[in-house]
Amino acid sequence: MRSAMKFSKxxxxxxxxxxxxxxxxxxxxxxxxxxxxxxxxxxKCGINPAQIRKDLAYFGEFGIRGxxxxxxxxxxxxxxxxxxNKIWKMALIGIGNLGSALSAHQNFIRQGYEFVAVFDxxxxxxxxxxxSGQIIHHMDELDQVVKxxxxxxxxxxxxxxxxxxxxxxxxxxxxxxxxxxxxxQLQLPEGTAVENVDFTVKLDNLAYNLTMAEG
Amino acid sequence: MRSAMKFSKxxxxxxxxxxxxxxxxxxxxxxxxxxxxxxxxxxKCGINPAQIRKDLAYFGEFGIRGxxxxxxxxxxxxxxxxxxNKIWKMALIGIGNLGSALSAHQNFIRQGYEFVAVFDxxxxxxxxxxxSGQIIHHMDELDQVVKxxxxxxxxxxxxxxxxxxxxxxxxxxxxxxxxxxxxxQLQLPEGTAVENVDFTVKLDNLAYNLTMAEG
DNA sequence: GGAAGAAAGCGAATATTTTCACAAACATAC
DNA sequence: GTATGTTTGTGAAAATATTCGCTTTCTTCC
Numbered sequence: 001m002r003s004a005m006k007f008s009k010x011x012x013x014x015x016x017x018x019x020x021x022x023x024x025x026x027x028x029x030x031x032x033x034x035x036x037x038x039x040x041x042x043x044k045c046g047i048n049p050a051q052i053r054k055d056l057a058y059f060g061e062f063g064i065r066g067x068x069x070x071x072x073x074x075x076x077x078x079x080x081x082x083x084x085n086k087i088w089k090m091a092l093i094g095i096g097n098l099g100s101a102l103s104a105h106q107n108f109i110r111q112g113y114e115f116v117a118v119f120d121x122x123x124x125x126x127x128x129x130x131x132s133g134q135i136i137h138h139m140d141e142l143d144q145v146v147k148x149x150x151x152x153x154x155x156x157x158x159x160x161x162x163x164x165x166x167x168x169x170x171x172x173x174x175x176x177x178x179x180x181x182x183x184x185q186l187q188l189p190e191g192t193a194v195e196n197v198d199f200t201v202k203l204d205n206l207a208y209n210l211t212m213a214e215g
Numbered sequence: 216m217r218s219a220m221k222f223s224k225x226x227x228x229x230x231x232x233x234x235x236x237x238x239x240x241x242x243x244x245x246x247x248x249x250x251x252x253x254x255x256x257x258x259k260c261g262i263n264p265a266q267i268r269k270d271l272a273y274f275g276e277f278g279i280r281g282x283x284x285x286x287x288x289x290x291x292x293x294x295x296x297x298x299x300n301k302i303w304k305m306a307l308i309g310i311g312n313l314g315s316a317l318s319a320h321q322n323f324i325r326q327g328y329e330f331v332a333v334f335d336x337x338x339x340x341x342x343x344x345x346x347s348g349q350i351i352h353h354m355d356e357l358d359q360v361v362k363x364x365x366x367x368x369x370x371x372x373x374x375x376x377x378x379x380x381x382x383x384x385x386x387x388x389x390x391x392x393x394x395x396x397x398x399x400q401l402q403l404p405e406g407t408a409v410e411n412v413d414f415t416v417k418l419d420n421l422a423y424n425l426t427m428a429e430g
Numbered sequence: 431g432g433a434a435g436a437a438a439g440c441g442a443a444t445a446t447t448t449t450c451a452c453a454a455a456c457a458t459a460c
Numbered sequence: 461g462t463a464t465g466t467t468t469g470t471g472a473a474a475a476t477a478t479t480c481g482c483t484t485t486c487t488t489c490c
Contacts, residue, residue: 051477
């Protein structure tokens with residue numbers, strides 16, 4: 001939610017939607033669909049068609065009037081916009097239940113993301129190998145490994161109490177972007193991009209909706 | 216994001232923030248803090264103080280002018296608003312890496328949520344017990360178990376291709392709220408509350424930010 | 431090649447959300 | 461009990477985001 005971009009007047013929501021569009025376009029490429037209209041894509045995504053056109057308009061003109069969008073071409077452009085024409089190198093901090101699951105997640109690499117290093121502080125874990133083959137490093141090696149391997153994104157899957165510290169260490173090692181699974185609002189310097197994945201908050205939203213629905 | 220409430224003019228963002236406030240108030244109760252002002256809480260949460268007061272104003276007056284808010288009292292009220300004065304019963308669908316991690320997650324119960332049943336379709340998994348002690352049911356038993364145990368929230372941790380079907384089955388069994396971890400936009404009838412936990416989308420946001428920051 | 435139909439692009443209108451700024455209310459000190 | 465200092469609650473303003481409706485551009489069919 002909170003990034004420190006200077007000149008972008010582009011809503012975060014737009015970027016989020018571009019990501020969703022790309023997901024469906026990817027599926028369409030698989031299915032051999034050549035051309036898609038904003039109306040159709042909108043229906044798939046559960047979004048207003050004008051919204052899609054407006055989102056794309058921030059970045060250029062990618063469609064043909066009277067026709068629609070070439071699926072492959074649009075996908076390519078969106079991926080270029082999002083910066084997905086490369087593999088992003090990630091470090092994973094915290095090898096508990098969630099961290100292990102993330103490290104085993106097959107979709108990352110297909111999506112353009114890769115864990116190049118994993119860390120924990122538990123002596124029982126450090127030095128062991130994950131099923132994926134990764135060696136678990138101690139946090140003390142963070143700075144060195146981050147620099148060696150060129151980590152660009154830090155993924156925090158530690159307990160809440162350790163998350164802030166882990167984030168700061170990542171930042172100090174030069175990492176500029178953090179995906180935070182810990183249920184805490186990280187306090188980080190300007191210029192750092194942070195995204196929170198917070199399912200307890202989502203559950204609370206559901207609880208609220210259910211409670212309201214009943215009265 | 217998409218729920219089907221009729222009369223609520225209350226922003227989803229407000230509910231999300233209430234959830235975040237409650238988290239910090241909880242911590243303050245632990246620390247023995249008695250009173251908190253919107254300014255202080257705002258700082259903790261990285262939010263504008265007026266925002267906090269406005270969020271609360273949707274539901275009533277909980278503070279004392281010139282003083283602030285009684286931490287315990289405010290926490291109680293927020294929990295009441297969110298519907299967290301009970302334990303919500305959840306079913307988990309899909310016992311892969313992520314599903315296993317979720318089933319083992321200790322914070323749920325502390326937060327007021329509990330898995331009362333878990334499901335998969337893999338014959339190698341059905342009938343076995345999770346480390347938590349839960350027996351893995353086959354999806355064919357979903358309807359029966361959901362009704363027996365009074366499941367209120369369905370948590371979907373299946374592959375994307377199975378998610379829509381799983382969601383529909385949950386709905387047909389009477390479940391009104393779904394927490395969806397699959398990277399897909401579920402198409403569900405009005406009156407169903409859906410929240411998506413979608414970290415690939417979050418990663419794409421980070422990738423975009425990093426890409427922009429460089430030029 | 432002209433007419434009809436379709437769908438993108440885009441400025442304007444609407445709706446929503448956030449922030450501001452200040453009056454009202456309470457506590458404390460003298 | 462009055463003055464002073466706080467901090468809430470809130471209407472109004474500002475900022476953002478979404479949707480509409482129309483114009484433009486392209487395709488296809490006669």
